[in-house]
Amino acid sequence: MNDSPFHPDNHDAYLRWRDAKLADYPAKLEQLVVEIQDPRHPSAAEVAAVRERCRKANMAIYATPCGTDPDKAIPREVGRALGLERLDSHLMTDGDGLSALTVAENDDNRGKGDYIPYTNKPIRWHTDGYYNTPDHWILGLLLHCVQSAPDGGENQLLDQEIAYIALRESNPGHIRALMQPDAMTVPARMDENVMARPDQSGPVFAVLPGSGSLHMRYTARTRSIAWKDDPAVKAAVAALEDILASPSPYVFRGKLEPGMGLICNNVLHDRAGFTDCDGRKRLIYRARYYDRIAGTGLNGE
Numbered sequence: 001m002n003d004s005p006f007h008p009d010n011h012d013a014y015l016r017w018r019d020a021k022l023a024d025y026p027a028k029l030e031q032l033v034v035e036i037q038d039p040r041h042p043s044a045a046e047v048a049a050v051r052e053r054c055r056k057a058n059m060a061i062y063a064t065p066c067g068t069d070p071d072k073a074i075p076r077e078v079g080r081a082l083g084l085e086r087l088d089s090h091l092m093t094d095g096d097g098l099s100a101l102t103v104a105e106n107d108d109n110r111g112k113g114d115y116i117p118y119t120n121k122p123i124r125w126h127t128d129g130y131y132n133t134p135d136h137w138i139l140g141l142l143l144h145c146v147q148s149a150p151d152g153g154e155n156q157l158l159d160q161e162i163a164y165i166a167l168r169e170s171n172p173g174h175i176r177a178l179m180q181p182d183a184m185t186v187p188a189r190m191d192e193n194v195m196a197r198p199d200q201s202g203p204v205f206a207v208l209p210g211s212g213s214l215h216m217r218y219t220a221r222t223r224s225i226a227w228k229d230d231p232a233v234k235a236a237v238a239a240l241e242d243i244l245a246s247p248s249p250y251v252f253r254g255k256l257e258p259g260m261g262l263i264c265n266n267v268l269h270d271r272a273g274f275t276d277c278d279g280r281k282r283l284i285y286r287a288r289y290y291d292r293i294a295g296t297g298l299n300g301e
């Protein structure tokens, strides 16, 4: 940790890392797109092209000719080829580790309609699984589009390392505040008076053992989140909100169309609201992993 460029006291290593990070950083979303002809068997060159973009920007967009083919093997095999293996399963992943994000019908018996991802509402900036315990932090995320909405549903994307740089440049104290292990707490969730999940405290920024990479847990939600009662944390959160609300050449905006997907090291993202129409209902498969994309870590892991 102490020789990590992410450590707030390690100024020289930070500057070296920052300058390398920002050199030739992609200027537009198109530079992150990789065409994959047969996603069930991606070629070595296609895999290398995705990995190269993820090493630089923690994310890539793949485009396949599969259109609205709902075969879950499409995203799963792309993920597997990039080292994403250990899927996070929970009660809404349909038993195979993948969630089908679509507007829930009223009679859905698992109460999906209570969760914003299963509605057509906008979702504010976040990283996925910010409420998971450290042994189950979500390091990799894949979103595969089977069907897009005719209107809306775009995502904004921001590399968490770019957010880190912006915060550190404004005040290194913000990094120190957000690395505290109790900076952000997700209060316990009660389902019908039974505790479904206990209080979950953790840092916003953490250095991952092994890869040495930066992990970020964040949500811009104001409900169901408690920030540490500490002026430094409050100031850092306000600064981060400012960064996310300001126009930036580093924020990519795009819309996944059928056959396309986002593969990333759980970057910051949001989602615009959308409107379905008859016969065209937005459907996104979401896979969350305990793995980062292989070969994209600070130390090469």
Ligand SMILES: [Fe+2]
Pocket: 126, 127, 128, 269
């Ligand atoms: Fe998300």
